[in-house]
Amino acid sequence: MSDNQRKAGIAGSPAFRIASLAILTALTAVFTYMVRIPIARTGGYLNLGDVIIYFTSFTFGPVSALVAGGLGTAITDLISGYSQWAPISLLAHGLQGLVAGLIASVARPGKPATFNPFWLIAAVAGTIVMAGGYLIAQILMLGVGAALFELPWNLLQNLIGVVGAIPLTIAVRKAYPPVAKLRW
C-alpha cells in the first residue's frame, strides 16, 4: 500500500475497492436470481435485487452502486437464460445505483444509523432512471403495448427495493457500525 493509500485508509486501496465491488456484485446477483418473494395468487415472483442496489448506493456510494448494480443484474440475466436483457440491465440498474448514490451522498446524517430523508429522493430518482431505461429498451424491442404492460411491474419492483433497503440499511449500520468505514 502506498503512503497516499494509507492516508486515505483501507477504503482507499485498489485491492479494497476490487474486493468490495466483487462482493457487492455477487450479493446483487444472488439477491436478484435466488432470493425471491412469491406474489400471492399470480404465481409470479419479485426479486430483491433492487433492495441490494439501494442498500449499496446508501451505504457504499455511487460508484460501488453503479458497478455492483449493473454487473450483478447483468450476470443474473446471463445465468437465468435472459442474456438478451444483460446489456440493458447493465445500463439501467447501473445508472439507477449511480443516481441514487449521488443523491444519497449529498447530505449524510449526523448519526450513521438513522433515517436519511435524502434516501427517498434518491430512490425516486433511481426508480425513474431504471424504469425509464427499461421502458425505452422495451419500446425498441417489444413495442409500446408490451413495454407499457411491463412498466407497473418495474415500478413495483423498485417500490419493494426502497421499502426493503431503508430498514435494511439502518439495521446493518446498527448491527455492524464498521460498515460506515467501508464507504469510498
Add this chain to the structure above:
Amino acid sequence: MIAQVYGKRGATAVHRYDPRAKTLLLLAFLVLFFLPIRVGYLAAYLAVVVALSWVFLGIPNTLRPIRLILPILILVLLLTPPFYREGIALLTIRGFTVLSVNGLLLALRLMVRFSGITMVFYLFIGTTDPDQMILALRWFRLPYTMSLVLSLALGYIPTIRTLYDQVRDAHQLRLAVREEGSRAVGARRQGRGLFKRLREAIPILTSVLILSVRRIPTLAMALECRGVGRKNPRSSYHTLKRGGALLGEGVITAAAVAVLVISVLLFP
C-alpha cells in the same frame, strides 16, 4: 454459474471459435435485427440463427430460450396491434379498429426481432467459455481491475448463495422452535401480504449482508498479498488465439459480415 448455460466445452467449431470474432458477429446480428428490412427477410435471418443453434447446441438447448420468451411473444402479439391501427382493418369492434394489417406486421416484426436478439445472445453465451469471454473483454480494452471484479464476483456467487441458505435455515429453525412448528408457520405465511413477507425477510438479509461485508477486508488483504494494486504490468496465464489461427477466423468473420451486408443491400 454461467457454465450451466455453456454446454459442450470445446466440442464444436463454434465453441472453439475466437470469442473476439464471435463478439463482432453478435454485434453484426444485433444491428441486423434492428434494421428496417422486410419482415420475411428478418424471419429468414432468424431461421439461420435458429438452425445454427440447432446444429451447435442441440434441439433441447435451442427450445429452452424459445420456451422462456414465449409469454413475452404472445404479449407482443396481443398488445401491439391496438397501438398501431393504420392500414387495412382486419378486425373492427363497434367502429374501433382492433387489428389492422400494419399493426399485425409491426407485431410480427417485433416478435422476430426479439426472438432474433434472444437466439443470437443465447448462441453466443452457450458456445463461449466464461474465462475466454473475460479475456475477450480485456482485449476490447476492459480495464484489468474490472475483469478481476467480474471473475471474483462469479466465484463468490455460490459462496453467498450457500451463506444465504445457512442463515435462512438458522432463522427458520429459531422461528419454528419459538412458535408452534415450521409447518404451521409455513401455512400461515401463505396468506400474508407482500410487504409483510418482505419485513420477515429483513433479519435474514441483514445477517447475510453483515457476514458478506465482513469478508471484504479479508479478500482485500488476500488481493494485496497477490500484488493487486501495484503499478507493474500483470501477467496472464490464459491467452487468446494468435497468429494463423486468429487470422483464419478473422477472415471467416469478415466474410460472414460482408455476406450479411450484401444480403441486406440485395433484399431490403
